[in-house]
Amino acid sequence: MLRVAVKKKLADFTLDIQFSVANNILVLLGPSGAGKTTILRAIAGLLRPDEGTIAHGERILFSSSAKMFVPPQLRRVSYMFQEFALFPHMDVRTNIWYGVKKYHKDANELYERLLALLHIEHLAARYIDNLSGGEKQRVALARALMAEPEILLLDEPLSALDSDTRLELQEELKRIQGLWQIPFVLVTHDRAEAKALGDEFLFMEKGRQAEHQPLWQDALLQC
Numbered sequence: 001m002l003r004v005a006v007k008k009k010l011a012d013f014t015l016d017i018q019f020s021v022a023n024n025i026l027v028l029l030g031p032s033g034a035g036k037t038t039i040l041r042a043i044a045g046l047l048r049p050d051e052g053t054i055a056h057g058e059r060i061l062f063s064s065s066a067k068m069f070v071p072p073q074l075r076r077v078s079y080m081f082q083e084f085a086l087f088p089h090m091d092v093r094t095n096i097w098y099g100v101k102k103y104h105k106d107a108n109e110l111y112e113r114l115l116a117l118l119h120i121e122h123l124a125a126r127y128i129d130n131l132s133g134g135e136k137q138r139v140a141l142a143r144a145l146m147a148e149p150e151i152l153l154l155d156e157p158l159s160a161l162d163s164d165t166r167l168e169l170q171e172e173l174k175r176i177q178g179l180w181q182i183p184f185v186l187v188t189h190d191r192a193e194a195k196a197l198g199d200e201f202l203f204m205e206k207g208r209q210a211e212h213q214p215l216w217q218d219a220l221l222q223c
C-alpha cells in the first residue's frame with residue numbers, strides 16, 4: 001500500500017493531499033495546473049514536500065517529522081512520462097537494460113519475459129530512432145519494469161499515440177499491472193482512458209481533492 005499525505009507550497013496555491021493506493025491503478029484527474037504532476041514528482045523523490053509523509057508499506061520514503069528523505073535512486077519507483085526519455089542513438093536492448101540498477105542472475109530471465117509480454121522481441125537490435133511511437137512506448141514500459149519498481153508512475157504515457165495504438169497499450173498496461181501487482185499512479189486528461197484503466201480515481205482542484213468525489217466518479221463511469 002502506497003500512502004501519501006503531503007503539503008507543498010506552489011506558485012498559486014498549496015498542494016494539500018492525502019490518499020492511499022493498494023496494488024491497483026489510481027488515476028489522478030483534474031484541470032491543467034491542479035497539481036497532478038507535482039504529486040508524481042513528490043512520490044518519485046524529484047520534489048521535496050514541505051511537510052507530511054510518503055510511505056510504501058512499512059518503508060518510509062519521506063517524513064518531515066522524522067526528517068527522512070529517501071533519494072530518487074533508492075526509492076524503487078519508476079516514472080514514465082510522455083517523452084519516454086529513451087536514448088535515441090542506442091538500440092532497444094541497451095535502453096531496456098539501462099533500467100537495471102544492479103545486475104542479478106534473474107535479470108536475463110526478466111528481460112526475456114518483458115520482451116515477450118510487450119511483444120517487442122523482434123525489435124531488440126533496432127535503434128530507438130527507427131521505432132514508431134507505440135513501439136517506443138512499449139520499450140519505455142519494458143525499461144521501467146526492468147528496474148523492478150515497487151511503484152510505477154505514469155504521466156500521460158499514451159497521449160502521443162494514435163487511438164488504435166492507445167487502446168492496445170491500455171490493455172497491455174492493465175494486464176501488466178494485474179501480473180505485477182504493484183501500485184500504479186496514472187495521470188491522464190483522457191476520460192475514456194481513465195475509465196478503461198482506473199480501479200480508483202482522485203479528482204483534484206487547485207492542489208486538493210475536489211469536493212463531491214463520488215459525483216465526479218459517477219459522472220466519469222457513466223460517460
Ligand SMILES: Nc1ncnc2c1ncn2[C@@H]1O[C@H](COP(=O)(O)OP(=O)(O)OP(=O)(O)O)[C@@H](O)[C@H]1O
Pocket residue numbers: 009010011012030031032033034035036037038039047
Ligand atoms: N517546484 C515548484 N514550485 C512552485 N510551483 C510549482 C512547482 N512545480 C509546479 N508548480 C506549479 O504548481 C502548479 C501545479 O503544477 P502541475 O504540473 O503539478 O499541474 P498538473 O495538474 O500536472 O497540470 P497539467 O495537467 O497541465 O500537466 C502549477 O501552477 C505549477 O506552475
